[in-house]
Amino acid sequence: MIYFDNAATTFPKPNIVYDELDRFSRNSCVSPSRGQYKLARETNIILKDTRDKIKELFQCKLNQEVVLNSSATESLNTILQGLDWGNIENIYVSCFEHNSILRVIHQLQKIYKFKVIEIPMEKGNGFAFDIEGLKDAFHKDRPDLLIISYVSNAFGVIAPLKEISNVAKQYECIILVDAAQAAGLLDINLKEIDIDFLVFSAHKTLYGPFGVAGFICDSNTQIKSLLYGGTGKESISMEGPSNIPDRYEVGSHNILAIAGLNSSLRWIRETGRENIEEKVRLLTDELSKCLNEFKQIITYEDKIERNQISVIACNFKGYDADSMGMVLDEYGIAVRTGLHCAPNAHKIFNTLPSGTVRFSIGYFNTIQDISDLHGILKSIVKQM
Secondary structure (H helix, E strand, C coil), X not given: CEECXXXXXXXXXXXXXXXXXHHHHHHCCCCCCCCCCHHHHHHHHXXXXXXXXXXXXXXXXXXXXXXXXXXXHHHHHHHHHHCCHHHCCEEEECCCCCHHHHHXXXXXXXXXXXXXXXXXXXXXXCCCXXXXXXXXXXXXXXCCEEEEECECCCCCEECCHHHHHHHHHHHCCEEEEECCCCCCCCCCCCCCCCCCEEEEECCCXXXXXXXXXXXXXXXXXXXXXXXXXXXXXXXXCCCCCCCCCHHHCCCCCCHHHHHHHHHHHXXXXXXXXXXXXHHHHHHHHHHHHHHHCCCXXXXXXXXXXXXXXXXXXXXXXXXXXXXXXXXXXXXXXXXXXXXXXCHHHHHHCCCCCCCEEEEECCCCCXXXXXXHHXXXXXXXXHCC
């Protein structure tokens, strides 16, 4: 199998991650922070070290904290459901947002009165954000909350994060960034980008295991808790801990997944994030060349500015996306088809209702993978 579904989850993982998951599960897999014995103290060190590695990767400010939980979806729900909606009238979202954001907003709109405004894109270019148009929109409808994916999971579009945050913060707007497809891949410097929440997921571009994700926020953040329960601290209080991250980390930590994330963060540091980005950009360009050699394939990409990374979505003329996904599977090519949980993005590229065939690159793909894909596509299009 040649794996081109890395936007869903990167695969394979670095060997160091597999080795650590096996070692840790056999020798060290006990609950951190809730025992006075040596092994519990050692797992607590892993927990703290993982937070420190995340802060280092994202170049966090001194007053920022790392909250760990089970998934980016849980992180987004914790943040969005915890905000003070009495002070929010206008929400800005990009067209590329995932249903883990859109469906939460949809449910909240049933309770609270607020307006949802789409961040404008330049006319005729679904890969370029219209910053001047956004300024005009802010002037008309003052932004209270802005939500944006740094990299689109459906089309690989890279948002001009710093530029957008600079404009939004002129209005003291709350900014939530979904970095699930960017963390560990693109440079994220929270000392230079003024945002309130950054969400990440271990199993995507951080090359860690399923089961752990989280968000970064200011240590004085006052969002309400989504979940309540045991924390191993301040057990006499029915309110629970007030400090971050303890306030948002109830129940037992998935310390095995956290240990896996710790090792993947170590791998990113040793490999070099910039080297990972360079290789993924190179492979993305090679994939583009491969797909564009076939007139039967329509690609959705920024062929001028190359403002995308890791993902190239396409369609095969005369065939729906799901059918082509099954054909590719017969040849041992793993892709994702459909809307990729980002329905609004497909309005921009006119790919509703069937969506696209999504090829997504990871660090462990190779030039040979793309060469083999080229040969397979030649065989397929001959039969079309």
